[in-house]
Amino acid sequence: MDVDFVAADRPRLILRRARLFARVHRPQQLIEGESYWVDLSVPSFDLLWGGEIASVARAQLIATYVHEVGEWLWGFENPSIARAGFEALRAAMHKVPPLAALLGGRAWKMDADIACDLADWIAERTGYEAMYPALAGDTTAFLALTFTQHHGKPAEGLVSWCLICGELTSRLSRPVVNGPDGRALCAACAENAFLCLDEREACQPGFLAHDPGDEPPDATLADYLCAFCERRRPRLMLPETALCWWCIDSTRRAIRGGA
Numbered sequence: 001m002d003v004d005f006v007a008a009d010r011p012r013l014i015l016r017r018a019r020l021f022a023r024v025h026r027p028q029q030l031i032e033g034e035s036y037w038v039d040l041s042v043p044s045f046d047l048l049w050g051g052e053i054a055s056v057a058r059a060q061l062i063a064t065y066v067h068e069v070g071e072w073l074w075g076f077e078n079p080s081i082a083r084a085g086f087e088a089l090r091a092a093m094h095k096v097p098p099l100a101a102l103l104g105g106r107a108w109k110m111d112a113d114i115a116c117d118l119a120d121w122i123a124e125r126t127g128y129e130a131m132y133p134a135l136a137g138d139t140t141a142f143l144a145l146t147f148t149q150h151h152g153k154p155a156e157g158l159v160s161w162c163l164i165c166g167e168l169t170s171r172l173s174r175p176v177v178n179g180p181d182g183r184a185l186c187a188a189c190a191e192n193a194f195l196c197l198d199e200r201e202a203c204q205p206g207f208l209a210h211d212p213g214d215e216p217p218d219a220t221l222a223d224y225l226c227a228f229c230e231r232r233r234p235r236l237m238l239p240e241t242a243l244c245w246w247c248i249d250s251t252r253r254a255i256r257g258g259a
Helices: 004-023 087-093 112-125 187-203 245-255
Strands: 034-039 044-049 052-066 071-074 107-109 130-136 139-150 175-177 184-186 235-237 242-244
Touching: 004 112, 004 130, 034 130, 052 087, 052 112, 112 130, 112 139, 175 245, 184 187, 187 235, 187 245, 235 245, 242 245
Parallel strands: none
Antiparallel strands: 034 044, 044 052, 052 071, 052 139, 071 107, 130 139, 175 184, 235 242
């Protein structure tokens, strides 16, 4: 299965994942009280906190991936999946070149990271908000999601969440919004980033006066762009994303009135 066309989009796919995983942690990293429930006969994905539904998304199964054998199986080729769980996505995939040409095969061998990138790419190109890699034993079920409800209210899209902690900005008393597409930092996460910048400035006074430019595409962690400016400038690496020092500084000056 030739999926080289996905590689060029990987930095953007990582930014998309960061938005989702800030709100719904990776399956291996769920925290106390956090869980999810998938029902592909509806089809839906529910995020639960303390057993209560916090968020609801429309869900479609892109594919399953069996890690033991490294095999990708299209969702529509899995006889155990209800038709409602893949039908809308399958129709959308046939309209996406070069994806349509790959749908004739039933199963494919590939690396786990490539499988994740491909599933994320498919979710994006077919108009879904995010891709979640749900786990079932040794198998990952790649789900295309579009959130419809958060805390009992209509969803506003992943752009409405703090990209670090995942809190809904409308539920915060002092949200900080900056960067493209409405990407946001809540005040608490912004202050933590400012502390890291203060420490960097103490070690290297005046370094913000000079922009060293972007790192080359083959540099270590080069796929992790700044979540605000989408450049590869020296940056603060966060669990799922990154922020360059210059964007942190501009946010700090905006909050502190130029101080």
